[in-house]
Amino acid sequence: MKKLLTNNKNHNFYNSLISLFSSCKSFYINVAFINFSGLQLLLDILKQCEQKNIKGKVLTSTYLNFTEVKALKKLQEFSNISLKIFDSSEVGFHSKAYIFEFEEEYKIIVGSSNITASAFKSNIEWNLKVISKKDEEFTKEVLKEFDSLYNKAYLVEENFLNSYEDFLKNSYKSLSKEFIFKKQIKENSMQKQALENLEFLRKQKQNKALAICATGTGKTYLSAFDVKNFNAKKVLFLVHRENILNSAKLTFEKLFINKSCGIFSGNKKELSCDFLFSTIQTMSKSLHKFNSKYFDYIIFDEAHHISSPTFKKVYNYFNSNFTLGLTATPNRSDKENIYEFFDDNIAIDFRLNEAIEKSLIAPFHYFGISDIVIDYKDVKLEELSRLAKLLCVNKRVDFIIEKMLFYGNDGDKRKALAFCVNQSHAKYMCEKFNKRGFNSICLLSEDSIEKREEIIKRVQDEKDSLEIIFSVDIFNEGVDIPKINTILMLRPTTSSTIFIQQLGRGLRKVKEKQFLTVLDFIGNHNRAYLVTFALLGKRIIDKDSIKLALNNSFANLSNNTFISMDKISKEIILKQLEEENFNSFKYLKEQYFEFKNIIKTTPTLIDFIKYENSFDPKNFIDESKSYIEFVLKVEKQDLNLTEEFLKTIRFIDSHIKLKRVHEFAILNYLLENETININLAKKQILKYQEKVEEDTIYHSFRYLAYEFFDSSQIAKYEKLVYLKEDTLYKTSSFEKILEDKKLKQYIKYSIEYAVLLYEKEFGKKYYGIPFLKLYEKYNMKNIALLCNLDKIHSSFRGSGQLKYKNDYFLFINLDKQNAIKSKRYHNTFLSKDTLTWQTKPNATQDKGDGEKLIENKKHKVKLHIFVRKFISVDKKTQGFIYLGVANTISYKGEKPINLTLQLEKQLDEQLYDEFTLSV
Template sequence: MNKLIVNNKTDNFYNCLTTLFNSCKSFYINVAFINYSGLQLLLDSLKKCEQKAVKGKVLTSTYLNFTEVKALKKLQEFTNIQLKVFDSSDVGFHSKAYIFEYEEDYKIVVGSSNITASAFKSNVEWNLKIGSKKQDSFTLDVLNEFDSLFKQAYYVDEDFLNSYEKFLKQKFVKVDKKFIFEKKIKANSMQIHALKNLKDLRKNNQKKAIAICATGTGKTYLSAFDVKEFEAKKVLFLAHRENILISSKFSFEKIIKSKSFGFFTGNKKELDNDYIFATIQTISKNLKLFKKDEFDYIIYDEAHHIASESFQKVFLYFNSKFTLGLTATPNRSDKQNIYEVFDDNVAIDLRLNEALEQKLIAPFHYFGISDIVIDYENTNLDDLSKLAKLLSVNKRVEFIIEKMKFYAHDNKKRKALAFCVNKEHAKYMNDEFNKAGIYSTTLFGSDCVEKRELTIEQLENEDESLEVIFSVDIFNEGVDIPKVNTILMLRPTSSSTVFIQQLGRGLRKTQDKEYLTVLDFIGNHNRAYLIAFALLGNKAIDKDSIKLALNNSFATISNNTFIYMDEISKKRVLKQLDEENFNSFRYLKQQFIEFKNDIKKVPTLIDFIAYETTLNPKDFIDESKSYIEFVLKVQKQENEFSLSFLKIIRFIDSHIKLKRVHEFAILKYLLNHDYIDLKTAQNEVLKYQEKVDLQTVKHSFRYLNQEFFDSAQIKRYEKVVYLEDEVLKVTQVFKKCLEIKKQKELIKSSLEYGVLLYEKEFERVYYGLPFLKLYEKYNMKNIALLCSLDKIHSSFRGSGQLKHKNDYFLFINLDKQNAIKSRRYSNVFFTNDTFSWQTKPNATINKGDGEKLIENIKHKVKLHIFVRKYITVDKKTQNFIYLGLANTIKFEGEKPINLTLKLEKKLPKYLYDEFTLSV
């Protein structure tokens, strides 16, 4: 029976706890803080538990510095208790829960009481005692959440206690001064993942890799952790600025204690050390001081500079055992493909949206404000000079200042970075802000390093009066200001790439920044909805996703990030979404041209990965059969290529989203070899996947040999290889195509893009057979490939149901309108893990597929569930989302049978909302 526990004259929380301790089998305590005054009252109960060998786990925190060292030391004396402290320097830890296990059930108390004497007896406290069976979903949720928090926490040891005690003894320790235990720096989620990938790459004899991570997520610590794992004796860390080397050396010293560290720069030549931190300029001029194999491990910070003369000189000179490139933006090397330099080995590719999701960067409060002053309806946003004049008016400046003051900012001092149209606009805004008494300045990519560093220092210094920096060239380096607490987006943009770049400049975490304030002045230009795409990232399934997110204030975005658009902006975006056809050539052309203008060159396929953009070149390929044909069409250039080449590039481009990497890894190898055998192919695939089975490699050989193509496919595509005695050989037609440099470059670009896209979406995980990743998008033909189906793949189709051996694939169309009218037999979700589905009209319960569907567990049949909301959007057929395995829990009728299915894994909230909410 559930009961509310309060402190009054007849009962109190203390009595409740001691009663529960007396007869429990085990206990778990999860409280924000523990004072000795409260712990003292529990000592007798805890001692009795120890004597009866009743084990317990206690999780607390240093939140607000209320937990007492004396209490932690006392808890350590109990041999039956595991004691941990959660790191609350980054996130508030408010939970109060007491969990007791008994023979048949759990008694769980959740509420407001920490372990203090006053909370036990005198404070106004509300606590709810709940009885819950061991397998109840509530019990499992509570235990799973406790286990998750406990795993993240530190064990309380002597080092921790000494560090915390020293911190508390400081004069004037306030509750807002956060304790950070720095003795043992733990790898974050990004670093753990990247370290595993780096280890796997080295197992497969790879000597280079690149790590791409959003600014502030811990690239330097990643390199230090990996150097430690590698057990490198001599290390070279390269960067182009001394201040980067100083902070990098500091990071390494925290992780590695057994080595000596020194600088090699214009000012210092400390070569008698194990690990050297050098400027690229200095070392490139002094290479003769070092042997080619001097260093076991070399790190190139800001590796997007790898094409520069000084970087290339160093890169080509040394022969290290391992080389790691670090960058936040792999998109600035104009002459050379950065991925190719590092052999397409991507240890991690973590961009802004993923970093936000994993809480590796600062949360932000975004306010989309209708720009009431400017009408952009008939304005060309690419005409920067005209646009700057349009925006440079007093009324708009007053409006911006008014909103800036209204929404305010985090911390005492405003530290704002404002993005303008061009230098003239930035100078105008700077003058007007200074006139209004807001001390500001400008900073451009063309400014010298000294000015840049001085300006940033003034903005970040609490004692300086500089509040705002107006900038333009967001693609240039140097505008990385960790302590920025405000971003002002003062230019209309129809580019999600530009938007993400601007936003990312303020998201580096610092101890004194709780969140970033973003003020975006949204005009009535006809592409405002792209901002919503950028904010939602890869969670956008279709137009509905954006509409749901807008109406729900982007609730699916976690990490204390809040997004608000005023009603005018919201209506404007919704109207544009309804009116735009995302698959029309006009729309795709516009997207392409804007991206081209953003990066100031005709984009290669690799650029769509290198730049943090929401654009999907597969849409361009679908429109024109291949990417190069789309580019020629947009630029109105004549087609100079032979039909043979076009049939080859169409084959490759049409398979870019194959969902397995084998075909692309094999063809990439064959760009420079005449044949490939099964063993070599396995090794090539192992570069991108942690495990490779021979059966799938053989199937990919046969697939490339066109054995599973129908007559239309054989006619449509040129054959690039042929199979002979389990060896795949290059055809003469393919050889001739590769002899022409431009054709080879285009084929290579497509293959490399396919591999990089696979790495980004699937990483190195092996998903078995069938090769299916949870929540990835698929069509029926994909499944044929991923099952290694031994027949023509286009024949693998059916009305909602396919099967291969004991794997059954159920393809479900959700009709939201019907789902609202009737929840009985339509394909509809009841909860986040149960839904209804109707079989084929002729299915019966006593034989064949019908019998296997209703008793799938008995017949060892795996039911794979694929769902889509709509069959088509903007006249384009939609793919299905894979929801994993399900089992039948109920059925009714036959011919057809109405099944109720239960997923093995509950849907994430954002997907459940997609499938059930209407817009």
Template sequence: MKKLLTNSKTDNFYNILTNLFDSCKSFYINVAFINYSGLQLLLNSLKKCEQRKVKGKVLTSTYLNFTEIKALKKLQEFNNIQLKIFDSNKVGFHSKAYIFEFEDSYKIIVGSSNITASAFKSNIEWNLKVVSKKEDNFTLEVLHQYDILFQKAYFLDENFLNSYENFLKTNSVKINKEFIFKQELKANSMQIEALKNLINLRKNGQDKAIAVCATGTGKTYLSAFDIKNFNAKKVLFLAHRENILISSKFSFEKVISSKSYGFFTGNKKEINAEYLFATIQTISKNLKLFKKDEFDYIVYDEAHHITSPSFQKVYSYFKPKFSLGLTATPNRSDEQNVYEVFEDNIAIDLRLNDALERNLVCAFHYFGISDIVTDYKDINLEDIPKLAKLLSVNKRVDFILEQLKFYGHDNKKRKALAFCVNKEHANYMCEEFNKKEVVSTTLLAEDSISSREKAIEKLQDENSNLEVIFCVDIFNEGVDIPKINTILMLRPTTSSTVFIQQLGRGLRKTKDKEFLTILDFIGNHNRAYLIAYALLSNKAIDKDSVKLALNNSFATIPNNSFICMDEISKNRVLKQLEEKNFSSFRYLKQQFLEFKNSIKKSVYLIDFITYETTINPKDFIDDSKSYIEFVLKVQKTTNNYSLEFLKTIRFIDSHINLKRVNEFAILKYLINHDSIDILTAKKEILKYQEKVDIQSIKHSFRYLNQDFFDSAQIKRYEKVVDLNNEILYVSQSFKRCLEVKEQKQIIKNSLEYGIVLYEKEFGRAYYGLPFFKLYEKYNMKNIALLCNLDKIHSSFRGSGQLKYKNDYFLFINLDKQNAVKSKRYNNTFFTNDTFSWQTKPNATINKGDGQKLIDNKKYKIKIHIFVRKFITVDRKTQNFIYLGLANTIKHEGEKPINLTLKLEKKLPAYLFDEFTLSV
């Protein structure tokens, strides 16, 4: 039942509320602000609730300083009410809801009324009253959302009340300045996860780690929090620029106030400080002033520079109890590997899209604009001079300026960074903008660091008239300009890696920036679809996901960010997605060469992680059996490797998406040792996982020994180990492969990539047995491995229902148009946690699997749900997505039985849309 509530001459909102208070079993209130004028009118009702022992929760905020101290203090007097304040400085708090519990139902009012006298009687207010049963999805969703907000808020205390009261006394004009309650500095979600992992790493004997965090997510604070946990007496914080040291020291002092701080730079030598902030250049020349064990904790900021000579000199000299590397961009320009320096101990790997998901960076408004001035049809995008000439036309400059004016920007002054094709293009754009009285400058590779810093300072200065910096690629990585509010992408996007780097340049949060405006001028070149993939990131299940996102204006993008493409651009991308075969060698080769060109060096497997790219090298391996064979094929290089080595690297590379770290940790150890026993293996695995059971280690030993291989697998792969009395020994063929330096390096690269990929996707969490992570992709071979199945794994496929002990696995295809088998089954999602599924044709309700499935809880059967949208895409078999456990709530008929199943955890909105919406 639904009813619209308004204030009128015959009735009002106040009367409705008091009636509900007088008869409810419990209540929940969620309003932006509370005035005493409104609260006073409810006092009698609240007193009656207290006398009847009816409990309530009240959630409000200090939004625009409208909530009154007097009202808060009065509410505190009620013993039956929990009162919390939501921090409205981080996100606007506008909700108004009144929820009342009754015997069989909830009466829920959602609308416009806060707790004020005028809202109760005289204002024009619209509120919708809904009577909903306790088990209805609407009721459950409202209660769930309220609980989320209530958990995030903080309880009222004297400290808060005093702070707020003093603020109101000294700020009589409420709306001009909003109250901010200064709580104790707390770790954010990224830092909490990383701190837990760091404690776990040290617990398992590790003395170094690396934290990879998107710019602006708080990696300096992370190091300060961990040093506080570590209780370090002497600390060295290293960076390559003095301005980084100054801001880092400021951050540290907010977390740890009890230590003495000092600088060790070209200008200062405060050597006796407990916490010393030093430039790498200065300290590398003065190492003898310090003992090797002088510091018990060292932080290497911008850790991707650690392979440079000066960093290496310092790193090799000091012997601290713990070292932490911090970086936003772990990519390197030389042949050395940053992850390897820190022994692949990853405290956190949180990139741009993860940071957006967690609301750790600034929101952005992206506008994909059809670049109608330029026709790329016959242009080679690698011919940079020709491309620059094509883009350097007055008509296009006018068009760009028109769009800049139309879309505008956050705050008064425009602070824009514009990415151009080359130096000539940047200089041309700068000259033309200045002619049009938009004050601009260029920053190029040849400009000095001091020139860059001066230009950046002027751009961010409200009193400077500089509005735009034109550049080529010097700002792609490692540099952020916090106050930037506009990014112009003036070149065709041919690399998702470069696109993501450019997107991230202005996403650091600042107090006076609400959002970043991004204008991307999309031409009709044949790689525009890369933009859509880059924006969607790991939410892209397949090309259908991208089409859905385009048609839905990327509604799943989190953090108040918006993505809008005009119809011409959108249709271009959709057309390209339809025409492209993403499994063809031609496409894979193009992807590889574009990536290689964007990073300007040889491409190692680890580079696909260190650079934020959407490319999955597993596709290269699937095409050519191993990564090295794919590279040889692309570069048309003669294959001089022995069959023995190729069968070895094929075995290793075939497990890149293993979903279990055990095998990689074991083989990595065996590169430098002749054998490994169970306990040593456990120690090695615990470097990457918080817990491991002996049963899984023994299964890994047997798997590596090829105990579960069929004849085709045995023929395909070299045997790299021999198992004897629960000890694995390096096989003779593997030894021979490792004797050749180049072959050993290729093997090391693959093993390290497997480990780092695992850490990035799974972190250090232990998921139990079977070892499944929600919403991860799996094939049937993965599942056999993660169940410790003790028979040939290739037998664990080919059916929609499989079982192992008390674990039942349901494999569901939703592709009814292309799958002949799935036509026979009624596989449909009704809600975000209920769906239908049909058993095998011969299943009955009174015996066997059918009986166990319809009453799974009674028989202690765990039903694991795996779903895929399509069996194949571009002729490539698709993996299943794990949706967790489900229970049967309804069944009809038999041979087959029609089941209705309910997931234990509701689907995220983006997945529910994937499974139910059509493109």
């Protein structure tokens, strides 16, 4: 039932509210602001609710300073009401909702009325009243949204009321200045996760760690929080460039009132301070002034420089109790592995897509614009000089300017960064823009650091007329230009990695910037779809994910980020998605050389972890049995590798998709040691996981000893170890292979990649037995391993049912490619938490698995749900997504039985759309 509530001569919103308050069981109010004029009218009914012990929650905000302190203080007097304030300093709080609980239903009002006298009776207000059963999807969504906002808010306390009251008195309710409650500085979601991991590593006696955090997400604050947790007495903070010393020092001073902070660089030598902030250049020349153990905590900012001579000199000299590396990008052009400097301990690996998802960086408005001049059909994108000639035309300059003026920018002054193909293109664009009255400058790789910093300072200065910097690749990473409000992508997107790096230059949050404008001129080149890879990141399950995102204008992106592509750009991308086989050798070869071109050298497996990109080397392994074989194949080389080595590396690479770290931690130890027992293995594994069970370690020993392999697998791989009692021993063939330093390095890369990938995907959390992470992809063989199953694992494959003790694993095909088959098996979602599934053909209701499935709670059987949309995509078998535990809520028929299952955790909007919408 639905009803529109308005204010008129016969009815008003106030009367409707009073009626609901008088008969409800509980209430929830969510309004942007509360005035005493409106609250006074509710005092009598709220008192009645208090006397009847009817509980209520009230959520409001200080948005635009309209909420009155008097009203908040009055609400505090009611013992039955919990009052919270939502922090509207970063996001507007406009919601108006009144939720009333009754025996079997909720009566929910959503509309335009705040708690004011005029809103209750005289204003033009539209409010929709909905009566919804407690188990209806609408009710669940409303309550979930309220709880989400309420949990983020903070309780109204005396400290808050005093601060707000003082503000209102001094600002005279000025709308130009909004109240911000100066709460204690708290960790953001990234920092909280990293701090937990750092504590975990220290419990495992580790004294080094690397934190990889996207620019603008708060890595300096992260280091300050951890210094506080560590209770460090003497701290050294090292930077690569002098211009960020003061900002780092200011960050620490906000958290440490009782500690002295000083600068050690240039003319400043404040050596008597507790916390010292120094450039690496100054410190490398002054090591004689310090004992090697002088600092108990050292932070290397921009840690990707750590293998440079000056960084390495300082790193090797000091012997601190803990060393933390901070970087936005862990890649190095000199092939040094920076992970090794920090003992492969990753505190956090938090890249740009995750930062967008968590709203830790500035929102952006992306416009994909179909280019007017370009036809790339006969042009190879790597032929930069030829491509530049194609782009350097007056007509295209006018078109770019037209679009730049049409879409505009945040703020009064345009502060733009424009990315070009090569130097001639950048110079051409700069010249043409200046002639058309746009003050522009060209920055190239040969320009000095001093010149770059001066130009960056100028373009961000409101009073300086410079508004556009044209460059090639010098701003792809490691440069901070916080106030940039416009990015122009003037070259074809040939790499999602570079696209992400360039986009990141403008995403630092600053008060002066509400959003970043991104104009991407998309041509009809054959890799135009790569931009969608960059924008969606981990949200991509398959091609379907991209099509869905395109069709709904990427609505699933959070953080006030908007993505718009014109009709022609969409059509180009959709056509390419249909035509491209993402598993073909041709496509994989192109990916490989695209990545090689980015890093300027033959990539190792570790390089794929270092860079934020959409390249997945597991696909290369699937194509050629091992990564090294794929490289040799595409590079057309022959290293004359022995059969023993190939069978060894194939075993290791084929298990990179393993969903537990045990096997790789064990093999990593055996690279340098002859044997490993249960206790030694436990120490190795605890470096990566907060808890480990000896039964699982022993199962890993048996797995590595091929006890769960069939004869064909045993013949396919080289045996690396043998098991005797509770100890693993290296085989003689494995020892012989490891004697060759080059072959050992290939093996080490594979093992290290597997460990780093595990850390990135699973973190340190222990998920129990079976070891299952929500929304991770699995197959039956994974489950056999993660349950410590004693049977030969290759016997489990495909879909259907697998059981282990009281854990039942249901592998369900939705198979959107085959509607007839899907219909026959009745595997479909009815809502975000409810789906149907049909059992094996011989299942009956009164015995065996059939009875346990329909009465799973009675028999204490856990039903683990795994779902895949398609059996295969581009001729490659797809994994199943783990949706958690479900319970049977209804059933009918037998041989087979048709079950209706309810998930304990409902799907989010994006995943539900993935499983239900057709494109």
